[in-house]
Amino acid sequence: MASLGGSSSSSTEYIVRVPKNTSKKYSIMAFNSGDKVNCSSWTQARMERDMSNRRMYGVEETEEGAAGSEFGKKQREESRRKKFGIVTREFKVEDQPWILKVNGKAGKRFKGTKKGGITENASYYIFTQCPDGAFEAFPVNGWYNFVPQAKHRTLTAEEAEEEWGRRNKVVNHFSIMLQRRLREQERGPDDDDEEGEKGGKKKKKKGGRGGDLRIHDLEDDLELSSDESDSSGGEDGDSKPKKKEGDVKGKGKKKKKKRGSDSEANEDSDDGDFEGLEVDYMSDESSSEEEVGEEKAKSNKEAVPKGIDEASESEEESEEEKQNEEEGKEEEEEEEGKKTPVQTKKKRDSSGESDTSEDSDIDGEAASALFMVKKRTPPKRGGGRGSGGSSRTGSRPGTPSIDSASTSNTLRAAASKLEQGKRQVVGGSSESPAAKRLKMESSSTAVTTQSPAPSGKSTPQPPSGKSTPSSSDVQLTEEAVRRYLIRKPMTTKDLLKKFQTKRTGLSSEQTVNVLAQILKRLNPERKNVNDKMHFYLTE
């Protein structure tokens, strides 16, 4: 070692040695400075290779020898793999990650993954100073990035996706991990002892009510959703009113579980679905259109075969709550025009009040159709405001079964009446419901009509509807009908389909009446095709 003195700079020279044969291989252990790792504070450390990737040795199924093994299985597997060109990468021990455990079991854990390509273009050397002042340089063999491993519970990918779908609704985030812990508890009590100790006081608080309490804030839960969301919303941070929540949440859990599976069956929750959702117990109505439509479509289909009583029973609980909410909404929906009766299942659930509110609102336009569908509400809700309501309820129970039969009858009845050329007013009472039913059949799925019921309301209508065939803007003119009938033979049903209420601007009743009138005027020829009466004209 020579030291040179310079004028303004002083420098010292050291000899650099690169020892030739070292038995030790040098590697770098890199920690992120954010983890604040202080190596000098370690009392003891253990480090091993992480062999968890060693599945390549076909450890999969068959044990060696005797039971369950096949003769020559290994060779066969290997030749099969070769045939398909499957190349399994060799399991190199030096490339495996390290597992570093500091300060024993309760200390930190790190996983060190090898960083590739450090020896490709340049080499790293470690310069250490020897006691004699010279530097010794050792080449670095590998670089491992060490990251701390989380000891707290984390969600798996599937669970995380689930929670993500519910993120707008779940307010109490502590419950997520609690749920998971409890679920694990059911499966294996051993694991949970450890978990129980960690998590500190939060766990203790929740653990106390863990047994019978399930916290969740899902408004999709129809029953009791109002109670639960209110109470749990208020107590997210605390855990005090344990008792009160106990029962509520106990029930909630079952529902939650059921709902969990249900919701998966019903719909996918896309992210966008719940935007703008008001987080209320009324959310059912305000949730996305598709959801509503779907549910109603589904439920409506079921509704047809169900009896009234069954339906009423199933919805009894929710009726109280739904009533108020639904009232307002129904009016909106009605006014929009006639949607498919499908949508009215919800109304069906609610009380007669809502029914009758509809009555008063709609002057029997398209509502008749809706009413017919709505007959679900059981007789007990009969006390209504309008006259129609009362009369209707009386007749409702009887009608469902008759309906499908009656519709076809009434079609023929309508057709025959047209032939006979009866006055429409007279036939109006019987005809208009029939005609209405024509319309119903053509445009609705499940028709549950009540024949006499609308008549009371609707009799005033036909005359007015008739007198002014509103052939104004679109379609329903004699000309149009003539055109259709010339082109090909059609049934009354087909004709009605052509002149939909939405397009002509007429109500269903009016359409029917006007059409009947036109047909009377045209007096088309008829023939029977497939047991159906077809009209046609020849020019």
Place this chain on the structure above:
Amino acid sequence: MSEKGEVDLTGAKQNTGVWLVKVPKYLSQQWAKASGRGEVGKLRIGKNQGKAEVEFTLNEDLTMIDSLGDKPSGVQAPRDHPFTMQTVGGQTLAVFTETQSERISLEGLVVQRAECRPAVSENYMKLKRLQIEELSKPVRLSQQLEKAVTTNYKPVANHSYNLEYDRKKKEEGKRARVDKQQVLDMLFSAFEKHQYYNIKDLVDITKQPVSYLKEILRDIGIYNVKGTHKNTWELKPEYRHYQGGEEEEKETDD
């Protein structure tokens, strides 16, 4: 064995500081050629107006660059290499070593990072050019042959391999049926080793004609469409006695 996996923390406790230096490839190659005690050069650390300057000078005898191929390169490695000092800010770097006996010890912490750069000189440029030339050579080379290769496949009356095979077959002859009891013994010992056997493998083991073997197998075993690929034979439940490898032989009444 608590030794294995136990990390020797002396380096960490002493807070030994080391430098991590990035060295160019050619230089490390030259260092590998060092002889004797491994002296490769000198490191000069100076303080010039407050700034630390570090420079490494390569030993004279190590400046000869060997090149690939036969001809001598005539290029010399540059000798002066100033170090660029860098901070260790974003990472905490520790150095650990692993011996062949798999003992791990922590050597120390990196206190300074540096990059060894060659001082730009004629020599260095020549060296670089040499490197580039070598790298730009294509890995694969197309070479035109003057004559077509005719030594590979020649038509042959019968391949030697086939001849071997035929001879072997003749020599072995048809498989002779031996005593049923013997066959059963063979089978049982075979089934001791593995549970499932292919009929072909059993024929191979017992050297019996297939039909005869199948007869015997039908007595003591069952044919298994196991759900896995092949159909295999296994012993009937009453004959087998697997307990992690042990099997008792049952006697059949003949």
